[in-house]
Amino acid sequence: MDDRTSIRKLRALVSEFVRERDWEQYHNEKDLALDISIEAAELLEHFRFKSEREVSEIMRDRKKREEVEDELSDVIFGAIAFANIAGIDIASAFVRKLEKNRKKYPVRVFKGLNKKYNEV
Numbered sequence: 001m002d003d004r005t006s007i008r009k010l011r012a013l014v015s016e017f018v019r020e021r022d023w024e025q026y027h028n029e030k031d032l033a034l035d036i037s038i039e040a041a042e043l044l045e046h047f048r049f050k051s052e053r054e055v056s057e058i059m060r061d062r063k064k065r066e067e068v069e070d071e072l073s074d075v076i077f078g079a080i081a082f083a084n085i086a087g088i089d090i091a092s093a094f095v096r097k098l099e100k101n102r103k104k105y106p107v108r109v110f111k112g113l114n115k116k117y118n119e120v
């Protein structure tokens with residue numbers, strides 16, 4: 001199974017999950033964009049006020065790590081649901097955006113540098 005097939009499979013799983021629950025009626029670009037942001041905030045919640053050492057401990061703790069993985073999956077679910085209703089080819093859009101980022105962050109300038117493109 002190549003990457004594109006994996007994405008196709010995830011899209012089908014999300015689509016099935018939504019259809020089984022008759023949730024298409026609630027899925028539109030605005031609400032799914034909100035969902036992505038809310039789930040990203042839930043992911044962030046695990047790290048709020050944590051030191052670098054505490055974050056490492058969270059990621060080594062099996063239960064806490066799974067909670068983080070769950071929130072990351074919720075973000076991905078929202079992104080895939082968004083792509084499904086908007087008819088976005090995720091793989092193509094992702095590769096195209098990565099190409100834009102390659103131009104925005106050329107290796108010769110940004111290698112080892114954690115600055116934003118407009119700060120250099």
Ligand SMILES: [Mg+2]
Pocket residue numbers: 039042070071074
């Ligand atoms: Mg969640």
